Amino acid sequence: MPDYDVFDLGDVVLQHGATLRDAKLAYKTYGELSPKRDNAIVYPTSYGSQHTLNEGKIGVGKALDPSKYFIIVPNKFGNGLSSSPSNTPSPYDKARFPAVTLYDNVMCQHRLLTEKFGIETIPLVTGWSMGGQQTYHWGALFPEMVQRILPICGSAKTSVHNFVFLEGVKAALTADDAWANGWYEKPPTKGLRAMGRVYAGWAVSQAFYREQVHLKIGYSSLEDYLISFWEGRRLTADANDLLAMLWSWQNADISANPIYDGDLNKALGAIKAKAIVMPGRTDLYFPPEDNEIEVSQMPNAELRPIESIWGHLAGGPGSNEDDINFVDDAIRELLSS
Numbered sequence: 001m002p003d004y005d006v007f008d009l010g011d012v013v014l015q016h017g018a019t020l021r022d023a024k025l026a027y028k029t030y031g032e033l034s035p036k037r038d039n040a041i042v043y044p045t046s047y048g049s050q051h052t053l054n055e056g057k058i059g060v061g062k063a064l065d066p067s068k069y070f071i072i073v074p075n076k077f078g079n080g081l082s083s084s085p086s087n088t089p090s091p092y093d094k095a096r097f098p099a100v101t102l103y104d105n106v107m108c109q110h111r112l113l114t115e116k117f118g119i120e121t122i123p124l125v126t127g128w129s130m131g132g133q134q135t136y137h138w139g140a141l142f143p144e145m146v147q148r149i150l151p152i153c154g155s156a157k158t159s160v161h162n163f164v165f166l167e168g169v170k171a172a173l174t175a176d177d178a179w180a181n182g183w184y185e186k187p188p189t190k191g192l193r194a195m196g197r198v199y200a201g202w203a204v205s206q207a208f209y210r211e212q213v214h215l216k217i218g219y220s221s222l223e224d225y226l227i228s229f230w231e232g233r234r235l236t237a238d239a240n241d242l243l244a245m246l247w248s249w250q251n252a253d254i255s256a257n258p259i260y261d262g263d264l265n266k267a268l269g270a271i272k273a274k275a276i277v278m279p280g281r282t283d284l285y286f287p288p289e290d291n292e293i294e295v296s297q298m299p300n301a302e303l304r305p306i307e308s309i310w311g312h313l314a315g316g317p318g319s320n321e322d323d324i325n326f327v328d329d330a331i332r333e334l335l336s337s
Contacts, residue, residue, distance in 0.1 A: 005027055007111075009024065012104070014098055014100060015256075018092075020092070025111075026050075026074075026075040026081035026082045027051070027072060027074045027075060028072075029071065033119075034070065038123065039123065040070045040072060040119050040121075041070070042122055042125040042127075042138060043058075043126055043127055044105075044109070044135065047130045047246070048234075049079065049317075051075055053317045062328060063329075063331035064331065069123070072117075076105055077104065077105055078097075078248065080238060080241050085182075085243075095240060097244050099248075101248060101256070102137050102251075105134060106134055109134075110142060120145065121147065122138070122146045125139065125146055126331060128152040129152075129153050129286070129312065129316060130249055132151035133155060133156070133158070133252045136151055136155070137252075139254075139272075140156070140254040141259065143270050147273055149271070149274075149275045150275065150277075150327075150331055151278065153283055153306075155294065157253040157255070158253065165202055166250050169195055172191060172197070175191060178191065179191050182239075192231070193235065196226070196233065196235075197230060197231065199230055200226055203312045204309075204311040206282075207309035209222075213310075214229075254267045269297055269298070272300065274334065275301035275302065276301070279291040280308055282310070282314070283311055283314065285312060288303070291303055306326055306327065308320070310323060315327040
């Protein structure tokens with residue numbers, strides 16, 4: 001039995017014109033919604049992950065405490081649980097899955113909160129990586145509804161350098177002949193493994209490898225780390241799902257919608273939520289310099305970098321305890337403000 005619920009969205013006309021028919025939004029909740037419906041926290045998923053990864057940061061005594069808050073983890077389109085290339089019926093299955101933006105994701109998540117739960121006020125939206133990008137979208141798209149945001153290792157708009165990094169990831173996956181332009185019958189395992197290896201050079205920092213942190217966290221060698229962690233985590237995913245989410249990431253932009261018409265500074269300035277923006281100091285594709293520029297345009301935001309050599313993984317679910325505790329302390333502070 002699945003450990004999550006599904007919200008039926010019906011036919012959703014997407015930003016780029018296609019219709020996602022009989023769209024499904026998979027989600028899981030933790031805790032109880034208060035009688036006033038004012039204790040909801042939205043915690044979106046990151047690239048290639050599902051709600052189970054987020055569970056590591058949810059628990060009694062933690063900042064995301066289900067004994068106090070009603071925590072909603074919506075699964076991103078393309079992650080294999082919500083509508084994705086791997087679970088959508090023909091003709092929009094596999095390589096024909098339509099382009100879905102983070103705007104599309106958040107607008108559907110908003111429907112879940114309002115139509116299913118009757119929520120009008122959100123005390124906090126937080127998320128890591130692509131979850132952080134969705135956090136920015138929530139703040140810009142629903143400034144009257146969202147009181148606080150805390151994006152972790154994310155951005156309001158995917159930078160050109162970040163886009164290029166993802167081109168390398170995509171090229172590694174699609175170079176496998178078995179990919180067959182998305183119409184594969186068997187997983188393109190060589191491409192998936194190659195994708196994992198490209199990721200390994202970007203997701204953590206130079207200092208991470210220099211100090212051989214991979215050995216300190218239980219791997220017997222560098223090769224063991226590359227195979228067990230980086231190749232292994234991609235081999236369990238569907239290639240078209242990964243590519244669908246990658247497209248959403250590359251095209252993330254809180255201003256690319258009819259509300260802001262491409263004016264990023266206007267979108268950032270419209271975020272009324274009190275914000276603590278938390279980049280990883282050594283993140284190679286969401287660098288703190290990008291967030292510093294964004295925060296300068298936000299009326300109620302503070303930049304608080306995670307001083308860590310864990311690169312993009314800093315503060316994410318399953319990383320080291322020091323970084324997780326640093327982020328948890330910031331969430332507590334923000335919620336109490």
